[in-house]
Amino acid sequence: MRPRISAGIWIILALIVLFAVAALLAPWVSPHDPLRQSLLLRLRPPGSATASAGVFPLGTDDLGRDLLSRILYGARASFAVAILSVSVSLVVGTLLGLVAGWFRGWTATLIMRFVDAMLSVPAILLAVLTVAVLGPSFVTLILVLGFTRWPRYTRVAYASTLQVAALPFIAAAEMSGAGSGRILLRHVLPNIAGPLLVVATSEFGLMILFEAGLSFLGLGIQPPAPSWGSIMSAGRQYVERAWWLTVFPGLGLFTLVVCVNVLGDWLRDRLDPRSAGR
Amino acid sequence: MGRYIAGRLAQAAIATFIVITIVFFVMRLSGDPTLLLVPEGANAAQIAELRHALGFDRPLPVQYLGYLNDLAHFDLGQSLVQRAPVWLIVQSRIPYTVALAAGALVFALVTGIPAGIAMAVWRGGITERLLSAVVLAGQSLPTFWSGILLILLFGVSLRWLPTSGADGPASLVMPSVVLGALAMSTFARMTRISVLEELGRDYVTAARARGLSMGAAVMRHVLRNAAIPVLTVVALEVGNLLAGAVIVETVFTWPGIGQLAMQSIFARDFLVVQAIVLFVSVVYIALNLLTDLAYSAVDPRIRGMA
Amino acid sequence: MLLAPAPFVPALFAPALAVHDLNLLIDGAAVVDGVDFAVASGEVMALVGESGCGKSLTAHAIMRLLPDAVRQGRGRIELDGENLSALSERQMRRVRGRRISMIFQEPQAALDPLSTVGAQVAEATGLPRSQAREAVLRMLAEVGISDPARRIDQYPFELSGGMCQRVMIASALIARPAVLIADEPTTALDVTIQAQILDLLRRLAVERGTAIVLITHDMGVVADIADRVAVMYAGRIAETGDTAAIFAAPRHPYTALLLAALPRLTDVPRSRLAVIEGRVPAPAEFPPGCRFAGRCPLADDHCRAEVPPLRDVGSGHLSACWHSEAVR
Numbered sequence: 073m074r075p076r077i078s079a080g081i082w083i084i085l086a087l088i089v090l091f092a093v094a095a096l097l098a099p100w101v102s103p104h105d106p107l108r109q110s111l112l113l114r115l116r117p118p119g120s121a122t123a124s125a126g127v128f129p130l131g132t133d134d135l136g137r138d139l140l141s142r143i144l145y146g147a148r149a150s151f152a153v154a155i156l157s158v159s160v161s162l163v164v165g166t167l168l169g170l171v172a173g174w175f176r177g178w179t180a181t182l183i184m185r186f187v188d189a190m191l192s193v194p195a196i197l198l199a200v201l202t203v204a205v206l207g208p209s210f211v212t213l214i215l216v217l218g219f220t221r222w223p224r225y226t227r228v229a230y231a232s233t234l235q236v237a238a239l240p241f242i243a244a245a246e247m248s249g250a251g252s253g254r255i256l257l258r259h260v261l262p263n264i265a266g267p268l269l270v271v272a273t274s275e276f277g278l279m280i281l282f283e284a285g286l287s288f289l290g291l292g293i294q295p296p297a298p299s300w301g302s303i304m305s306a307g308r309q310y311v312e313r314a315w316w317l318t319v320f321p322g323l324g325l326f327t328l329v330v331c332v333n334v335l336g337d338w339l340r341d342r343l344d345p346r347s348a349g350r
Numbered sequence: 351m352g353r354y355i356a357g358r359l360a361q362a363a364i365a366t367f368i369v370i371t372i373v374f375f376v377m378r379l380s381g382d383p384t385l386l387l388v389p390e391g392a393n394a395a396q397i398a399e400l401r402h403a404l405g406f407d408r409p410l411p412v413q414y415l416g417y418l419n420d421l422a423h424f425d426l427g428q429s430l431v432q433r434a435p436v437w438l439i440v441q442s443r444i445p446y447t448v449a450l451a452a453g454a455l456v457f458a459l460v461t462g463i464p465a466g467i468a469m470a471v472w473r474g475g476i477t478e479r480l481l482s483a484v485v486l487a488g489q490s491l492p493t494f495w496s497g498i499l500l501i502l503l504f505g506v507s508l509r510w511l512p513t514s515g516a517d518g519p520a521s522l523v524m525p526s527v528v529l530g531a532l533a534m535s536t537f538a539r540m541t542r543i544s545v546l547e548e549l550g551r552d553y554v555t556a557a558r559a560r561g562l563s564m565g566a567a568v569m570r571h572v573l574r575n576a577a578i579p580v581l582t583v584v585a586l587e588v589g590n591l592l593a594g595a596v597i598v599e600t601v602f603t604w605p606g607i608g609q610l611a612m613q614s615i616f617a618r619d620f621l622v623v624q625a626i627v628l629f630v631s632v633v634y635i636a637l638n639l640l641t642d643l644a645y646s647a648v649d650p651r652i653r654g655m656a
Numbered sequence: 657m658l659l660a661p662a663p664f665v666p667a668l669f670a671p672a673l674a675v676h677d678l679n680l681l682i683d684g685a686a687v688v689d690g691v692d693f694a695v696a697s698g699e700v701m702a703l704v705g706e707s708g709c710g711k712s713l714t715a716h717a718i719m720r721l722l723p724d725a726v727r728q729g730r731g732r733i734e735l736d737g738e739n740l741s742a743l744s745e746r747q748m749r750r751v752r753g754r755r756i757s758m759i760f761q762e763p764q765a766a767l768d769p770l771s772t773v774g775a776q777v778a779e780a781t782g783l784p785r786s787q788a789r790e791a792v793l794r795m796l797a798e799v800g801i802s803d804p805a806r807r808i809d810q811y812p813f814e815l816s817g818g819m820c821q822r823v824m825i826a827s828a829l830i831a832r833p834a835v836l837i838a839d840e841p842t843t844a845l846d847v848t849i850q851a852q853i854l855d856l857l858r859r860l861a862v863e864r865g866t867a868i869v870l871i872t873h874d875m876g877v878v879a880d881i882a883d884r885v886a887v888m889y890a891g892r893i894a895e896t897g898d899t900a901a902i903f904a905a906p907r908h909p910y911t912a913l914l915l916a917a918l919p920r921l922t923d924v925p926r927s928r929l930a931v932i933e934g935r936v937p938a939p940a941e942f943p944p945g946c947r948f949a950g951r952c953p954l955a956d957d958h959c960r961a962e963v964p965p966l967r968d969v970g971s972g973h974l975s976a977c978w979h980s981e982a983v984r
């Protein structure tokens with residue numbers, strides 16, 4: 073791993089940070105209250121200004137709410153869901169992978185067979201079913217995404233643990249009387265962090281897409297709370313009259329996901345040169 | 351080879367069994383599945399009656415065995431909303447989703463594979479850069495956004511294609527492209543890697559040393575070898591296409607099982623949703639099984655192990 | 657029916673293939689530096705050297721099939737007096753397989769696993785497969801493949817390594833090229849098969865008048881079949897000349913050490929060249945003077961500072977050593 077980072081990657085990182093900061097600071101940087109409706113100000117095009125309410129840089133939605141403010145708050149939802157659901161699945165998946173890779177034998181068979189089966193249910197469908205059963209809410213969304221997406225981490229953690237566990241320094245640690253848990257957390261985990269980070273990055277982009285997709289279907293963040301998916305879902309009915317309702321949130325979503333994907337590919341090439349480009 | 355097939359069959363059976371079990375428990379996550387099935391506005395007595403009628407008042411293991419038994423008899427239950435067998439309802443929508451998935455698959459294959467080959471053969475040049483940008487876009491585009499943008503462009507502004515519904519092949523164009531974009535990227539990436547890997551092998555140098563042009567060496571030798579790993583992801587992608595159809599069918603109001611799933615959720619017709627999830631998962635497992643078996647039939651090295 | 661080895665001359669006036677001052681660069685480092693040699697029709701010339709000294713790259717450069725990472729700097733490659741470096745890729749394509757061909761170290765890897773043996777041999781003829789079939793069958797028989805009518809439709813995995821190498825030789829020679837480059841053709845094969853393949857190559861050189869460049873790191877193989885040798889070290893020619901002359905009196909310390917490590921009965925156990933102490937320097941760490949200086953018992957400051965040129969040490973025997981007279 074050479075420390076040199078190309079200019080392109082700096083730009084990508086800067087964009088991701090920009091999105092994150094905008095999401096974090098949404099309450100302070102939003103020009104308007106994202107929930108304030110005004111039937112007089114419905115479907116105003118970008119750049120509209122009124123004497124009483126001020127400027128709407130990206131226009132207003134069908135209920136007269138400021139689109140820019142809703143997008144900024146929507147970014148919060150995207151980041152919150154992606155960070156939390158990735159954390160849940162990362163922890164669950166890694167733990168299972170570590171256990172399977174360390175104890176091998178029937179424990180591994182059991183866990184990995186389950187992983188295979190989980191991977192053969194298309195995740196978005198399982199998520200749709202689960203959200204529908206539990207009823208949509210922020211917490212449901214995170215739990216559902218967290219608990220349907222862990223198998224990829226388990227596969228990677230399992231394969232990496234098998235490799236690391238065969239290294240001499242692990243045997244040395246065992247010899248010195250360290251327990252399994254301690255060895256796994258202290259010695260194995262740091263050595264398998266790289267590939268897990270690569271998976272987590274690509275999953276992060278996917279979770280942002282899933283959140284938006286589920287919200288678009290009405291199964292994610294519930295209106296009136298803003299989410300990129302639900303803004304677009306509402307905007308779809310007005311697509312002929314108010315293109316900005318679909319174009320801007322989608323552009324934000326697309327840009328963010330492109331950045332995360334580029335970062336993910338770059339990390340993979342860095343951490344695992346053999347799979348470069350994959 | 352017989353042992354290989356038997357092993358692979360057993361693996362698929364286990365996966366199917368686990369999927370069925372997962373769905374059983376997911377349906378009971380909220381505690382009482384009866385509540386998912388009652389029509390809106392039912393009173394407590396009606397709910398209790400229904401609970402008993404559906405057997406949800408029995409102990410969980412008994413319910414589970416009953417559920418397995420029903421599935422074994424291919425009985426997916428009755429829709430209380432539509433008052434019809436669930437399977438009939440789902441069945442009527444399958445052809446639409448199959449057509450959509452097939453359209454998307456064709457689009458993804460005919461664009462993704464040549465793109466991947468071009469990226470590998472003309473690596474390091476402008477072609478590779480341009481195509482990687484397309485691949486990255488395909489991989490990062492939310493289908494509900496690209497779908498709406500296409501509708502706006504080709505349906506509303508240019509009026510070249512119908513914006514929604516299913517009349518005729520023209521209706522299939524936009525949804526197929528939108529749904530297939532991600533698979534296109536996956537095929538392009540896989541093909542690129544696979545071709546690159548094959549291009550580095552001695553047999554390619556040897557073929558060129560016999561006077562074959564790069565193009566001829568690629569056509570005659572590289573592609574066939576590179577196809578094998580790509581073929582294995584095709585099945586996976588078909589599964590993803592079926593799942594992705596949920597969003598794309600909603601955007602284009604395409605009457606397939608994805609749209610049915612969403613309609614059924616909002617109509618609280620959960621047995622239909624359950625049936626769709628089971629159906630797609632089983633198709634996915636079966637496709638994977640078939641590819642593995644087909645793969646072993648195509649490759650003379652494996653064929654020879656009979 | 658081996659001919660008595662002719663006295664050394666042919667390469668000087670009628671070289672089938674001549675390489676002049678070949679320079680190959682990886683990341684700016686000259687991994688092959690100023691390599692010169694020539695081979696005449698009917699002659700077997702061995703290119704010998706330790707692993708990584710640039711033998712295969714030299715071969716690929718002759719075919720103009722260098723890997724992406726390698727760039728050709730100076731250098732001129734002549735086939736029957738024609739400058740190959742000046743040909744377009746399209747013209748070069750007609751040279752490959754027809755006028756120069758190449759066989760590889762691992763015959764199984766050099767054959768496409770998904771094409772039949774016959775299809776691959778036929779390719780070199782440039783004819784449609786059906787028309788080439790007769791010729792392919794004859795060629796397969798000529799390289800000693802029994803039951804060619806059955807073998808022709810088999811896949812490489814159905815054949816042994818030795819058989820695959822015979823197939824490669826058939827595909828390389830079917831268009832009757834003037835030059836054959838054999839890159840370690842026997843390294844991956846077991847000893848008895850090795851001897852058979854070497855015999856076959858020798859016979860083809862004599863009967864068909866093919867000029868053969870035989871790349872090897874096995875001095876035993878050199879002694880067996882080469883008329884002449886070029887010893888390479890770290891991308892340069894260290895010594896070159898008549899096999900008999902060099903085996904009798906090497907004039908470069910590297911060759912001398914290689915031969916000293918070889919059992920007297922040149923035939924018996926083959927020795928790998930890794931018996932000399934020390935390691936070949938990596939391209940990035942090539943010293944400014946003689947590249948062998950780090951391992952040479954005779955090295956002095958002059959050696960370390962200045963590159964020794966290839967000098968004639970007697971009747972076409974050349975050595976790149978400042979102290980060639982001191983070599984025993």
Ligand SMILES: Nc1ncnc2c1ncn2[C@@H]1O[C@H](COP(=O)(O)OP(=O)(O)OP(=O)(O)O)[C@@H](O)[C@H]1O
Nearest residue numbers: 682687706707708709710711712713714723725873
């Ligand atoms: N494709 C490549 N990319 C980068 N470096 C290469 C490539 N091929 C060869 N090299 C480097 O060039 C040098 C010469 O390699 P070459 O293959 O010619 O050696 P060789 O003499 O044939 O060795 P061997 O006996 O192992 O076949 C080595 O240092 C090798 O690492």
Ligand code: SF4
Nearest residue numbers: 946949952959977978
């Ligand atoms: S030039 Fe010097 S270092 Fe090089 S081989 Fe001759 S004696 Fe050894």
Ligand SMILES: [Mg+2]
Nearest residue numbers: 711712713839
């Ligand atoms: Mg070599």
